[in-house]
Amino acid sequence: MNLLDPELLRTFLAVADGGSLARAATIVGRSPSAVTAQMQRLEQSVGLALLAPAGRGRTLTLAGEELVGHARRILEAHRHAVLSLRGAAAGGRLAIAATQDFAARGLPDLLRLFARTHPRLQTELRIGRTGELSAAFAAGAIDVMVAMRGDPTADEVGVIREPMIWLAAAGGLATAPEAVPLALLDPPCGFRAAALAALDRAGRPYRIAATSQSLAGLAAAVAAGLAVTLRTARFTDGGIGPADPALGLPDAGEAVFSVRLRPDAAPAAVDLAALMHETLAA
Numbered sequence: 001m002n003l004l005d006p007e008l009l010r011t012f013l014a015v016a017d018g019g020s021l022a023r024a025a026t027i028v029g030r031s032p033s034a035v036t037a038q039m040q041r042l043e044q045s046v047g048l049a050l051l052a053p054a055g056r057g058r059t060l061t062l063a064g065e066e067l068v069g070h071a072r073r074i075l076e077a078h079r080h081a082v083l084s085l086r087g088a089a090a091g092g093r094l095a096i097a098a099t100q101d102f103a104a105r106g107l108p109d110l111l112r113l114f115a116r117t118h119p120r121l122q123t124e125l126r127i128g129r130t131g132e133l134s135a136a137f138a139a140g141a142i143d144v145m146v147a148m149r150g151d152p153t154a155d156e157v158g159v160i161r162e163p164m165i166w167l168a169a170a171g172g173l174a175t176a177p178e179a180v181p182l183a184l185l186d187p188p189c190g191f192r193a194a195a196l197a198a199l200d201r202a203g204r205p206y207r208i209a210a211t212s213q214s215l216a217g218l219a220a221a222v223a224a225g226l227a228v229t230l231r232t233a234r235f236t237d238g239g240i241g242p243a244d245p246a247l248g249l250p251d252a253g254e255a256v257f258s259v260r261l262r263p264d265a266a267p268a269a270v271d272l273a274a275l276m277h278e279t280l281a282a
Contacts, residue, residue: 006078008042009071010278011035012050016068020057026161027281079278083117083271090121090268097126097133097145099257100215105234106280114272121268131188137260143269146276148190149258158277160257162232164194166243169225180249181209183218183227194252195230202250231255 014024015035025032043050050064060068098107115123126133130147137145149159180199184192199206210221219240222229228243229235232255236242243249259280261273 002045004045004071004074005042006075008038008045009075011038012042012064012067013071013075014281015039015051015058016060016064029158079275080113080117083114083275086117086267086271090118090266092266092268093122093124094144094266094269094272095124095126095142096272097128097136097142097147099130099133099147100127101232101234101255101257102146102280103127103215104237110275110279114275118268129185130190137262140262143262143265144273144276145260146257146280147260149256153258153260155260155263156258157261157273158259158281160259160277160281161254162234162257164191164230164232164252164255166228166230166247166249166252167222167235167240168228168243168247169223169239170241179205179207180247181227182206183210183212183221183229184208185215185218186211186213191230191255194255198230198250198252204248204250 011024011028011030014027015021018024018027021032021035021039025035028035030038039051046063046067048063049061050067051058052061053059096111111123111125115121126136126142133142133145133147134150136142137147146160149156182195184195187193196206209227210218212218212221215235218229219235219238221227223239228247228249230252257280259273259277261269265273
């Protein structure tokens with residue numbers, strides 16, 4: 001019986017979660033042809049077709065759907081084993097920073113796993129906006145950081161790309177014929193700039209109906225139905241979901257985040273940075 005290669009399973013889950021080979025290639029940092037080759041190797045290993053043609057893309061077969069759950073459990077066990085072995089003797093202090101985008105979705109489970117496998121390590125977490133976190137990182141106060149990406153940097157260990165989507169509350173006050181009411185974070189903010197640029201390119205009139213310094217304030221304005229906003233799918237919760245297509249809001253592209261690692265970081269920080277890129281990108 002053939003054993004399942006964790007690297008192939010990781011790419012397979014990127015295909016399942018990303019919905020396409022091209023999206024999976026972005027997630028795992030490989031070319032589409034390399035992803036295709038990996039999926040062929042995995043199918044040969046299990047002896048079953050895992051993907052089937054669907055229009056111009058691919059969809060999971062019944063065997064592929066069955067493998068998704070197994071793949072997640074296998075990778076979780078593999079990840080836990082490696083981190084436990086490396087983290088048993090790790091000590092000292094580790095400063096972690098992330099933007100608010102990851103505070104509720106993605107980061108808690110990741111940090112819970114890391115704390116369990118590194119019981120002697122003292123971790124400090126800072127949640128904030130990209131500008132302030134980047135300044136602290138540059139000053140040497142942060143070991144590992146995930147924040148919106150500016151220019152590529154030598155300390156960047158991975159990139160996370162997520163579609164930006166327009167979000168609103170069901171039954172909100174925004175209607176297609178009117179100027180689009182927007183809820184935005186105070187500048188500087190990459191999502192704010194992207195929203196305004198997309199509307200300007202499309203020639204859509206808009207008005208800023210609400211501003212906030214925090215995502216909590218932004219969520220309150222959107223959930224109340226006062227306005228729409230531009231974020232990623234991580235912001236969908238508490239009655240907030242994709243805006244009505246009838247609004248005809250323009251495509252705004254992708255949000256790009258980077259995982260950055262302090263150059264002289266300890267091995268535990270290196271492991272955490274790799275874990276953040278691997279799990280948050282998925």
